[in-house]
Amino acid sequence: MILRPRLRDIRIIGYQLGRIVVGVGLLMLLPLLTGLLFRETVPVLDYLIGMGACLSAGYLLRIVFHTREEPTWTHGLTVAALSWLAAALLSAIPLLLSGHFASYLDAFFEAMSGYATTGLSLAVDLDHLAHAHNMWRHFIMYVGGQGIIVVALTFLLRGSGAFTFYVGEARDERIFPNVRHTARFIWLVSLVYLALGASALFLAGLRLGLAPVRAFLHGLWIFMAAWDTGGFAPQSQNILYYHSFGYELITISVMFLGALNFKLHYAVWTGNRREIFRNIEVAVLCVSILFTFAVCAAGLSRLGVYPGAVALFRKGFYQVISGHVGTGYSTIYPRQFVREWGGLAMVAVIAAMAVGGCACSTAGGMKALRLGILFKALAQDIKRLLFPPSAVVLETFTWRSISRERGRGCSPDIRRSRRFSNRSRRQPTLGSPAGSRRFPCRPL
Amino acid sequence: MKSGGREKARAVVRAAAGIAVEVLMTALLMAVVFLAGWAILHWFRT
Numbered sequence: 001m002i003l004r005p006r007l008r009d010i011r012i013i014g015y016q017l018g019r020i021v022v023g024v025g026l027l028m029l030l031p032l033l034t035g036l037l038f039r040e041t042v043p044v045l046d047y048l049i050g051m052g053a054c055l056s057a058g059y060l061l062r063i064v065f066h067t068r069e070e071p072t073w074t075h076g077l078t079v080a081a082l083s084w085l086a087a088a089l090l091s092a093i094p095l096l097l098s099g100h101f102a103s104y105l106d107a108f109f110e111a112m113s114g115y116a117t118t119g120l121s122l123a124v125d126l127d128h129l130a131h132a133h134n135m136w137r138h139f140i141m142y143v144g145g146q147g148i149i150v151v152a153l154t155f156l157l158r159g160s161g162a163f164t165f166y167v168g169e170a171r172d173e174r175i176f177p178n179v180r181h182t183a184r185f186i187w188l189v190s191l192v193y194l195a196l197g198a199s200a201l202f203l204a205g206l207r208l209g210l211a212p213v214r215a216f217l218h219g220l221w222i223f224m225a226a227w228d229t230g231g232f233a234p235q236s237q238n239i240l241y242y243h244s245f246g247y248e249l250i251t252i253s254v255m256f257l258g259a260l261n262f263k264l265h266y267a268v269w270t271g272n273r274r275e276i277f278r279n280i281e282v283a284v285l286c287v288s289i290l291f292t293f294a295v296c297a298a299g300l301s302r303l304g305v306y307p308g309a310v311a312l313f314r315k316g317f318y319q320v321i322s323g324h325v326g327t328g329y330s331t332i333y334p335r336q337f338v339r340e341w342g343g344l345a346m347v348a349v350i351a352a353m354a355v356g357g358c359a360c361s362t363a364g365g366m367k368a369l370r371l372g373i374l375f376k377a378l379a380q381d382i383k384r385l386l387f388p389p390s391a392v393v394l395e396t397f398t399w400r401s402i403s404r405e406r407g408r409g410c411s412p413d414i415r416r417s418r419r420f421s422n423r424s425r426r427q428p429t430l431g432s433p434a435g436s437r438r439f440p441c442r443p444l
Numbered sequence: 445m446k447s448g449g450r451e452k453a454r455a456v457v458r459a460a461a462g463i464a465v466e467v468l469m470t471a472l473l474m475a476v477v478f479l480a481g482w483a484i485l486h487w488f489r490t
Contacts, residue, residue, distance in 0.1 A: 192463065193463075196463070249471075252474055253467065253470050253471055253474070256470050256473075256474060257466065257467070257470055260466075265466070268462040268463075268465060268466050269458070269459045269462035269463065270455075270458065270459075270462070271461075271462065273461075273462065273465050276465070276466070276469050286473055286476075286477055289477050290477045290480055290481055290484075293477065293478070293481040294481045294484045294485065297481055297482070297484075297485045298488065301485055301489070309482055312482070313478055317478050317481070321474070
C-alpha cells in the first residue's frame with residue numbers, strides 16, 4: 001500500500017485527514033476569542049482567515065474523498081504523519097499574518113516547533129506579540145504535547161479505527177481498554193493540572209506586581225509550555241524576565257509533573273500512592289537528575305559562578321531540571337551559559353537533555369524507562385556470569401504492582417523486554433538437567 | 445445521595461488526595477535531589 005497506494009487508500013486517508021484539519025480550524029477559536037476579548041482587531045482577522053483556510057480545506061477533503069470504509073493500521077500511520085504536517089502548515093497562516101515572522105518558512109517552523117514541543121522560536125519582537133498570537137503559540141504547544149490525534153480522539157473522532165490513529169502517533173500505551181477513554185484521561189490530567197498550575201502562577205504573578213489580567217495570561221501560557229515540556233514563553237528573556245523564586249519553584253514542579261508517565265498519574269489518582277516510590281521511571285529520573293546536577297554543580301563550583309546554595313538552586317538546578325525534561329526554560333542569559341558556565345556544567349546539562357523524562361508523558365529524550373531497563377539488563381548479565389551455568393536467573397524488569405498485572409496495562413517497552421527476557425531465560429534451561437537450581441533475584 | 449453518587453464523590457476525593465500527594469511528593473523529591481547534590485558537592489570539596 002505504501003509503495004503503490006490505490007484510490008481506495010487515498011480516499012480513506014484524505015477523508016480522515018479532512019476530519020483532523022477541521023479540528024485544527026476549531027482549535028483557532030481560542031485565539032480568536034482571546035483577540036475579541038482584548039479588542040485586537042487585526043489578529044481577529046488573522047484567525048478568521050486561518051479558520052477559513054482550515055475549514056475549507058478540511059471540508060473539501062471530506063467531500064472529495066468521502067468514504068465509509070474503516071482505516072487500517074497503515075492508513076492510521078499515514079493519517080497521523082500527515083496530520084502533524086498539515087496542522088503545522090495551516091497553523092502557520094495566522095502566525096505569518098501577524099507580521100512577526102520574516103517568511104512563511106519561519107512561521108511554519110514556529111508552528112512545528114510548538115506542536116513538537118521543541119520550543120525554538122523565530123518570532124521577531126516577541127515581547128510585543130498580540131495576546132491572541134501568544135495564546136495560539138502556547139495553545140499549539142499544549143495540544144502538541146498531548147498529541148494531535150489524542151485531541152481528535154477526545155473531542156472529534158467517532159467510530160471504530162480510533163486505535164489505528166493512536167498507534168500511528170507512536171503511542172501504544174493504554175491506560176484503559178478503550179483508547180478513547182485513555183485519550184480522555186490524558187486530557188483530564190492535563191486540564192486539572194492546568195487549573196491548579198495556572199492559578200498558582202497567577203498568584204505568583206500578582207505577588208510580583210503584574211496586573212491581574214497580565215498575571216493570569218502569563219500564568220496560563222507559562223503553565224501550558226511547562227506542562228508540555230515545550231519551552232515557549234511570552235517574553236524573549238524567558239523565565240528570567242520574572243526574576244521570581246516563586247515562579248521558578250512552581251515551574252520546576254510543573255515541568256517534573258509533566259515529565260511523569262500518565263499511567264503513574266492514573267495509579268496515584270486511583271489510590272495507589274505508593275507507586276510513586278516503586279515506579280522504576282521515577283527512581284531513574286531522580287538518580288539521573290541527581291547525577292547530572294552533581295556534575296553541573298561541581299563544574300560551577302570549580303569556576304566559582306554561584307557560591308551560595310540559593311543561587312545554585314535557582315540557576316544550576318533549574319537549568320538541569322529544565323534540560324532534563326526537555327522544556328528548555330532558562331533563568332540565565334544565553335551569553336552567561338556560553339561564557340561563564342564552563343565545559344563541565346554545560347556537558348552535564350546536555351547529558352540531562354539526552355536522558356529526558358518518562359515514557360507516555362509529554363517529555364522528550366530517550367526516556368527514563370529505557371535507561372532503567374538497560375541498567376537492569378546489564379545487572380542481570382553480570383549476575384548470570386557470577387552464578388553457576390545451570391542457574392536460572394529470574395529477570396524482573398517491573399515492580400511488584402506491575403508484575404502482578406502480568407504485563408496488562410504496562411508499557412510496551414516493558415512488555416517487549418519481558419518477551420525478550422523470557423526467551424533468553426528459557427534458552428539455558430533447555431539443555432540443563434532436571435531439578436536444576438534456581439536463583440531467584442529480587443527486583444533491583 | 446444515591447450509591448452511584450456516593451461512589452463518584454469517593455472517586456473525586458481519592459483523585460484530589462492523589463493530586464495533593466503527587467504535588468507534595470514532587471516538591472519533596474526535588475528538594476531531596478537538590479540537597480543530595482549539594483551534599484555531594486560539599487563532600488567532594490572537603
